[in-house]
C-alpha cells in the first residue's frame with residue numbers, strides 16, 4: 436500500500452515553515468517598483484502640507500460674501516496675488532480678498548474660496564476687485580485642509596505591501612524619498628529530461644520543445660524574484676549534479692521533471708537522500724519534491740508535465756517566493772463563478788483546471804476549462820487560453836453547468 440496523499444495545505448505548511456526572508460535594503464523610490472516593502476512607510480509631512488486652495492479664484496472672508504447673489508453682488512478689494520509656490524501670507528481685513536491659484540496657501544484670515552467663475556469680472560478683472568455673484572456654500576468652501584489626508588507620522592504604506600506606482604507616489608507625497616524593501620530571492624530554474632530540445636530546434640523523433648523553462652522564468656519574474664539562471668539538463672545524473680554545484684548563491688532552485696516513478700527520474704535519483712519526495716492530493720501536481728539543499732537553497736522539484744508545473748508553482752512556489760519577500764498576502768485572489776459547462780473531477784484530489792472566463796455579461800461572468808481535453812496535465816498549448824484556475828475541492832466528483840466554482844485569478 437502506498438502512503439496516503441498529503442493535502443495541499445499540509446505541503447504548503449511545510450514549505451512556508453522552511454522559508455527564510457531575504458535581507459532588506461533601502462532603495463530610492465524610483466528603484467522600488469515591483470519590490471515588497473519590509474518596513475512601514477510613515478509620512479514625513481502632513482498631506483496636504485498646508486491649507487490650500489482647490490480652485491483658481493479669490494480667498495475671502497465668508498462673512499463678507501454670505502449675502503452675495505446675482506442680484507446682490509458683493510465687491511471686494513483685492514490686496515494681494517498668490518501664485519502656487521508663494522511663501523507670502525498676506526493679512527485680510529473686512530471687505531478684502533486675495534487672488535489665489537489652485538494649490539497656493541490660503542491666508543490665515545480667509546475661510547472660503549470664490550472661484551473666478553462665480554465673479555462678474557472673472558480672471559480678466561481680478562487684480563483690483565472681485566465682484567462676487569454667488570455666496571460660497573459654507574465656511575471652508577474650496578479649501579483643502581492641512582493634514583486632512585494624512586498627518587506626519589501616520590503609516591502611508593504598510594510593511595508587506597507590493598510597491599506599485601500608487602503606493603510609491605503616496606510615499607513621495609508625504610516627503611519620503613527611500614523605502615526599505617526585501618531583496619528579491621535569487622532563483623535558478625532547471626528543466627530536466629533527455630527528450631527536451633530548445634524551442635525552435637529541429638526535432639528528431641522522441642524529442643519535444645522545452646517549454647517549462649520559459650514558463651517558470653516568467654512566473655518567477657512575475658512573483659518579484661530575481662531569475663539568476665535558466666538551465667536544461669538531460670536525465671544523466673552527472674549533469675544535474677554539476678549544475679546544482681554551480682547554484683551555491685541561489686536562494687531557491689526549481690526543477691521540473693524527473694520526480695515520479697519511472698526508471699530515469701533524475702531529480703529523485705540525485706536528491707532522493709537529501710530532500711523529501713511526496714504525493715499531494717491535487718490534480719495535476721501529485722508528485723512533489725521539496726527540501727533544502729546543502730547550499731541552504733530551497734529546492735522545489737516539480738513534476739514535468741507543463742500544466743503540473745504551472746499549477747505546482749501557484750500552489751507552493753509562488754507563496755514561498757512571496758513569503759521570502761515578506762509579502763503580506765501570499766495568495767491569488769479567488770472569485771466564485773458559475774461554470775459555463777460541466778466537467779469530471781478526480782476522486783480524492785483537489786483539481787486545478789486551467790480556465791478561461793467569459794466576461795460578455797459584466798454582471799455574470801462564467802468560467803470554463805481553457806484546454807479542449809479537460810484537465811490533462813500535458814496540454815501545454817491550451818495554457819495560452821488560460822487566465823485563471825478553477826479550483827474544485829477533493830470531495831467534489833463532478834462539476835455541472837451552473838455550479839458555483841472557486842476561480843483563482845492569475846492574470
Ligand SMILES: Nc1nc2c(c(=O)[nH]1)N[C@H]1C(S)=C(S)[C@@H](COP(=O)(O)OP(=O)(O)OC[C@H]3O[C@@H](n4cnc5c(N)ncnc54)[C@H](O)[C@@H]3O)O[C@H]1N2
Pocket residue numbers: 626627628630631643644645646647648691692693694695696697700719720721722737738739740741743812813
Ligand atoms: N507509474 C507512475 N507513473 C507516473 C505517475 C505515477 O504516480 N506513477 N505520476 C504521473 C504524474 S501525475 C506526473 S505529473 C508525471 C510526473 O513525471 P515527472 O516529474 O517524472 O516528469 P517527466 O516524466 O520528466 O515528464 C513528464 C512529462 O512532461 C514532459 N516534460 C518534462 N519536462 C518538460 C519541459 N521542460 N518542457 C516541456 N515538457 C516537459 C515530459 O516530456 C513528459 O511528457 O508522472 C506521471 N507518471
Ligand code: MOO
Pocket residue numbers: 717718719720721722738740743812813
Ligand atoms: O498529477 Mo500529474 O501532476 O497529473 O500531471
